[in-house]
Amino acid sequence: MRSNKDELKIEILKTLDLIRENSTVQQQNRNVFSDGKRYASLYSFATEDLRGYYNEFGKPKTFLTVGSSGDQILNAVAIGAEKIDVFDLNKLSKRQCAQKIAAAKVLEPEILYEYFNSFSQNVYNDFRDKLLEKDRRYFDSLYDFYDEKSFNYLYPYSRVSKEMFYKINNYTDKDRYNEFQQKLESVEINYIDCDLYSLPNYLGDNTYDAMNFSNIYEYLNYGKDVCREKALKFYNFLMQQMCPRLNEDGKIMISYLYAFNNEVERYLKREMTEENIESLYQDGITFDQYQLYMNGFTLQNYSYILLLELLEQENIKKVLTSHVYFGQSFDSSNDMAIIYQKK
Numbered sequence: 289m290r291s292n293k294d295e296l297k298i299e300i301l302k303t304l305d306l307i308r309e310n311s312t313v314q315q316q317n318r319n320v321f322s323d324g325k326r327y328a329s330l331y332s333f334a335t336e337d338l339r340g341y342y343n344e345f346g347k348p349k350t351f352l353t354v355g356s357s358g359d360q361i362l363n364a365v366a367i368g369a370e371k372i373d374v375f376d377l378n379k380l381s382k383r384q385c386a387q388k389i390a391a392a393k394v395l396e397p398e399i400l401y402e403y404f405n406s407f408s409q410n411v412y413n414d415f416r417d418k419l420l421e422k423d424r425r426y427f428d429s430l431y432d433f434y435d436e437k438s439f440n441y442l443y444p445y446s447r448v449s450k451e452m453f454y455k456i457n458n459y460t461d462k463d464r465y466n467e468f469q470q471k472l473e474s475v476e477i478n479y480i481d482c483d484l485y486s487l488p489n490y491l492g493d494n495t496y497d498a499m500n501f502s503n504i505y506e507y508l509n510y511g512k513d514v515c516r517e518k519a520l521k522f523y524n525f526l527m528q529q530m531c532p533r534l535n536e537d538g539k540i541m542i543s544y545l546y547a548f549n550n551e552v553e554r555y556l557k558r559e560m561t562e563e564n565i566e567s568l569y570q571d572g573i574t575f576d577q578y579q580l581y582m583n584g585f586t587l588q589n590y591s592y593i594l595l596l597e598l599l600e601q602e603n604i605k606k607v608l609t610s611h612v613y614f615g616q617s618f619d620s621s622n623d624m625a626i627i628y629q630k631k
Contacts, residue, residue, distance in 0.1 A: 292422065296422055296425060296426060299327070299379060299380060299383065299426060300425075300426055300429045300430070302327035302379075302380070303327070303380060303426075303430060303442065304429075304430070304433055304434075306327060306328070306329065306380075306441075306442060307430075307434055307438055307439075307441045307442050308441075310329060310441035310442070310444050311438070311441045325377075325378070326377065326378065326379050326481075327378065327379055327380055328377075328378045328380065329442060329443065329444050329445065330357070330378075330380060330381065330384045330442055330443050331356055331357040331384070331443065331445055332357060332404040332405065332443045332445075332447050333357050333359060333404060333447055333448050333453060334356065334357050334359035334360060334448075334456060334457070335448065335612050335613045335614060336456065336502065336503065336544045336609070336612060336623065336625075337455070337456045337609035337610040337611075337612055337623060337625075338359060338360065338363045338456050338457055338458070339363070339455065339456050339457060339458040340456070340607065340608075340609030340610055340623075340625065341541055341544075341607045341609055341625035341627065342363050342364070342366075342367055342458060343367075343458075344539060344541075344605070344607055344625075344627045345364075345367060345497070345498040345539055345541075346367075346497075346498075346539075347367055347368035348364070348367065348368060348369055348496070348497030348498035348538075348539075349368065349369065349370050349371065349497055350369070350370070350371050350372075350494075350495065350496045350497050350498075350535070351364040351369035351371070351372045351373070351496060351497065351498050351499070351500070352372075352373045352375075352491075352494075352496045352498070352499040352500070352533075353372065353373075353374055353375075353499070353500040353502070354374070354375060354376055354500065354501065354502045354504060355374045355375065355376035355378075355381035355382060355384070355385045355479070356376065356381060356384075356385075356502060357384060357385075357388065358384055358385035358386075358387070358388030358389060359388065359457055359459075360500055360502065361374060361385055361388070361389065361477065362388065362389065362392055362457070362459045362468075362472075363457060363458050363459055364498075364500070365459065365468065365471050365472055365475050366458045366459035366461075366464070366468050366471075367458065368471075369475065369497075369498075370474070370475055370476065371475070371476045371478075372475060372476070372477050372478070373478045373480060373491065373494060373496075374477060374478065374479050374480065375479075375480040375481075375482055375484075375487055375490070376479075376480075376481070377481075377482070377483045377484070379481045382479040382481070383423055383426050383427070385477075385479070386419060386420065386423040387419070387423065387427060388404075389472060389477070390415045390416075390418035390419045390423070391403060391404075391415045391418075392459070392468075392469065392472060393415065393418045393469055393472050393473065394414055394415040394418055395411070395414065395415060396465070397453075397454070397460040397462070397465065398450075399411065401450055401453050404443075404447075405447060406436065407436045407439035407440075407443075408436055409431055409436055412427065412431065416428075430442075446613070448612065448613065452612060455610060456610065456612060484501075484504055484508070484525070485521075485525060488529050488530075491533065494533065495533045495534065495535050495538075496533055496534060496535060496538060497534075497535050497538050497539075498538060498539050498540070498541075499530060499533075499534070499538075499539075499540040499541070500540075500541045501526075501540065501541060501542060501543060502541070502543075502544055503543060503544045503545075503546070504543070505522055505542070505543040505591070505595060506543070506544075506546075506588060506591065508522060509587070509588070509591035511587075514565075514587045514590050514591045514594070515594075516594055518591070518594075519591065519594035519595045519597075519598055520598065522595065523595065523598040523599070526540065526542060526628070527602070531628070531630060534630040535630075536630065537629065537630060538629070538630045539627055539628065539629045539630070540627070540628045541625055541626070541627055542595075542599070542604070542626040542627070542628050543592075543595060543625075543626050544609075544623065544624075544625050544626075545592050545615075545623060545624040545625070545626070546588070546611075546612075546613070546614040546615025546623050547584075547611055547614065547615025547616055547617045547619075547620040547623065548589065548592060548615060548617060548622070548623060548624045549608055549619060549621065549622040549623075549624055550606065550608070550624075551619055552584055552589070552617045552618070552619055553592075553593070553596065555583075555584070555618070556584055556585075556589055556590075556593055557593060559583075559585075560585060560589075560590060560593060564580065564585060565585065565587065565590045581616065582616070582618065583617070583618045584616060584617035584618055586616050586617075588615065588616070589616075589617065595626075596626070599626065599628075602628060603628060603629050603630075603631050604626055604627060604628050604629075605626075605627045605629070606624055606625075606626060606627075607624065607625045607626075607627055608622040608623075608624055609622060609623045609624065609625055610622070610623065611623050
């Protein structure tokens with residue numbers, strides 16, 4: 289069994305390799321859903337309207353969430369979470385989350401935003417002491433080997449605008465920011481390196497007031513093998529393994545749906561068939577298929593429909609949120625978050 293020191297060394301070496309590899313990949317050829325690896329590129333910011341659906345959680349004390357950029361954690365703290373379990377397949381995610389939390393303890397929102405666009409070492413030094421030793425060693429090592437600009441290869445994905453950053457994150461509200469920073473000093477955060485379906489093995493007897501599964505469902509469906517079996521596996525996982533861990537009146541954000549709303553759902557349910565979906569993407573999108581694609585006939589949206597059909601008899605709420613970034617449909621005026629509440 290590897291020691292914590294050995295694990296940290298591996299994470300540092302894997303990260304240095306990742307920066308070097310990403311520096312040779314053209315941005316336009318990078319696929320945001322292709323990094324299903326244990327050591328993968330990181331996100332600077334969330335790409336979901338977290339403010340838009342976190343309000344549905346009320347004031348949860350115990351919270352379970354994917355790690356990702358760390359914004360999922362900060363928004364949970366802002367609404368009152370005191371104990372947060374954080375899981376992610378990407379082992380580097382916990383370093384990013386620790387960095388985002390440490391930065392938020394010291395930096396004002398505007399400087400926080402600027403740091404995760406520039407990775408200025410001077411700014412890093414302002415919050416460095418807020419990191420635990422293992423996290424500090426990780427980021428110190430990166431700065432020792434690479435300059436600030438090279439961090440863009442670790443965080444290669446497009447970033448939200450400053451306006452969107454404030455819009456989608458409730459923790460950025462200036463009139464409550466001091467209170468939020470005080471909460472960060474006392475919150476208990478536990479990190480779990482695991483994939484989605486292994487998660488129950490790590491949770492013991494833990495129960496939660498709220499859970500956030502972000503857009504994991506979309507990652508599970510990336511590729512050409514979107515099918516009912518995948519939707520059913522995800523649905524059964526939630527209903528049979530995670531819902532029993534909800535406290536009374538607890539809620540789960542089941543999946544975030546990009547560029548999706550009630551009108552798009554009605555249209556696709558009426559017009560979408562397995563035949564016209566299966567004709568897409570065999571060798572890329574052809575000219576004849578382009579209009580279908582622009583109307584939302586995508587494998588992404590097909591996977592959404594399959595999941596929504598399974599959830600029809602459950603106690604769910606479809607929360608319209610601001611459209612942030614990804615997705616494709618004839619109407620991208622909103623994203624949607626599917627919220628389940630325990631009866």
